[in-house]
Amino acid sequence: MLELSEHIRIQLERCSDLPSLPAVAVQILKLAQSHTSTMGDVADAVGYDPALATKLLKIANSPLYGQRRKSGNIRQAVMLLGLNSTLMLTLSFSLFSSLRQQEERGLDYNAYWQRSLLSSTVARLLGRMPEEVSPEEAFLAALLQDIGMAVMDRAFDQFYQQMETDENRHSEIIEFERKQIDTDHAAVGAWLLNQWNFPEHLIEAVSGSHQTVDSKELARVSTLTECIALSGIIADGIIAVDKNQDDEPPASLRLGDDYESLIEELYEEIPVVEGLFEMSLLDNKYTDKVLTEAKNQMLMRGLSFSQELNASRQEMDRHEQRTQLLKKESMQDHLTGLSNRKHFDLALEEEFIHARKNGWPLSAIFIDLDKFKSINDKFGHTVGDSILKFSAKILSAYTRDQDAVFRYGGEEFLILLPGCSSEDATSAATRIVEAIRSNKLTLKSQHKISITCSAGVATLNTQQRFDNKELLIEAADHAMYAAKQNGGDSVMVYQQSLAKNYH
Incomplete structure (x- = not known):
């Protein structure tokens, strides 16, 4: 996942x-x-x-x-x-x-709904077996398992139009998504359902819809998530035969005989579902062919082959996750847990480009702890480290989810606030300065240390058109030093006149 x-x-x-x-x-x-x-x-x-x-x-x-x-x-x-x-x-x-x-952008919505409804019909049948699963919940979760595709079709311009393959092949859609944005529509769909306040178990089922399922025996399918994942695999196998796709998996691959009765039940229910939702799920010319091939284990081999491909992809995912973990660790400050300077440089470049391209504001808050060296010299580096970690927690607590907090170096921190106006960024900086002032750090000796900070705010907007990202941060830095010169424990907003004083 x-x-x-x-x-x-x-x-x-x-x-x-x-x-x-x-x-x-x-x-x-x-x-x-x-x-x-x-x-x-x-x-x-x-x-x-x-x-x-x-x-x-x-x-x-x-x-x-x-x-x-x-x-x-x-x-x-x-x-x-x-x-x-x-x-x-x-x-x-x-x-x-x-x-x-929904208006079509680049996604083939006919194929999208065909797979969704076919998966739902399968999931309802699968959901009758485990005691913990409701058939109707399985139907709903399977219907929504690909909703992330509809989200991505609208959020990312001409996303699926970039595909150079048949969109009916679901495995290739997943590979394309992961290659393009390092995630897939299962994760995006789970995010949307969370925004809609859906029950957690339905969100988990959608999130895990691409997981590998041990489906040699239907009796082993015991959870809602397994039902949804397997329903998609079965639907893909049926669609492949219905579309007369000729990928022939190895003949040695087999699934259990109990799938035959499931497929027979499925083909009894498909016409009913088509009537209820007023949509054709299969090409009638191939219905008899699909059922015959299912009985002869042709479809079963296809399903098992899909399972093998899924297992291979899952191993690749695990490798990718390990790589991403190492990458994350290389961009994290080990003392405070915040993102480090390396991560900041990458994030700043990305956010600066997006802000310039889309015309939305980008604010930066430069923060420096006041008289930190004196405190460090008086109480030692261990206390100094505690102050840095203490301050990092306050910064994280007083910023929005979409904001990013970084340890820039030493006792300096930077916050990037995408889409945030100068006024709102100034209010955020003021709250942070007040929070650091009012929260005292208690040492093991029960001695309490008061700390303060100085903050500088700069915003890329229609009034301040910085030519590059470095100038934006330099402006926030100038404003922060102006706050220090003003006695510290305060916030200053960048004005062009400040730059002349610190060149």
Whole structure:
């Protein structure tokens, strides 16, 4: 499972065109997270959306649930389906209806929804086996397992148009994403669901949807995450045959015989799901062919081959994670845990380019601890180190998630604040100066040490157009020294007149 870099997270947060939850989905999600929700509450919420109510009645009366008595209204449907099943199904319907209206950029949304719905149908069948998994939760999680692709299609300009391969091959999409931005749509999708306040277990299932699953026997599939990961692999195998792709895996690879009955059940449910969601999942010309090949283990070999490829990719991921860990350690200050000067230089260049390109402000706060040398000489380097670590914690606590704090060297720190105006950066610097002044460091001897700092603020904006990144930091440095000359324990904002005094 990959994580998002700070740069990617900031870019996602700045995107104003991300998929959003429809109002009815927000209400349903609140009901799902409340321990006091009743069937009447859910029926009332669904009733406000006639299209959603019609869908729910249709699925309650469908062969998927095999009810002897037909549901004549929403309350009867909710009673027959059960509270949790109703919540998950209505979320699935409302999200599908809303997200399907998204404007296409570079992503093939027909292939996207084909895989999502096919995976959901498989996941619902898989979800009936483990006791801890709800089939409807599995359906919803599988439906959303690729939502990160829709996010990336909107957040990164012409992202998928850069692919030089068939977008129906999911493994190649993942490899392309990781090569381009060092993460994949599973991690991005999990980030979005977290923004939507989805339950943690659904977020984890989406995040782990690309993991390798030991699927030699279906009985071993025991968690929601495993159901979702396996549903995608099975869907990819079916799509490969449906598209008449001729990749022939080694004949020696086999999966268990219990997949045959699963595939047979799947093909009984596919027409029902197609009718409910009004979308074709497979080319009818190939339906008989796919089922026949599944029975003859051709599809099973394809699934096992996909598993082997996934295992190979996972080993590559582990190697990449080890490399990234070493890279992270090389960019971290070992004393304070903050990013170091090397990391700062890279981050500054990247943020400066983005700010200039997009026309948004970039602020820098240069901070220097007042009279640190005197304290160090009086109490020793051990106390000096404690002061640096103490100050680093305060800086981290008083900055935004999208800001980056660095130890620049010695007792100097730098904070980069992307998208932050000069006024807001000055307010942030003032809060930091006040926090360092008001928080005293208690030594083992119970002696308390008061420390203060000086802060300089400089901002790249329409008024201050710095020609390069070095001039921005130099300006913040000048402002910080002006604060020191003013007695310390204060904040100064860069003005061009300051530069003349410190040349």
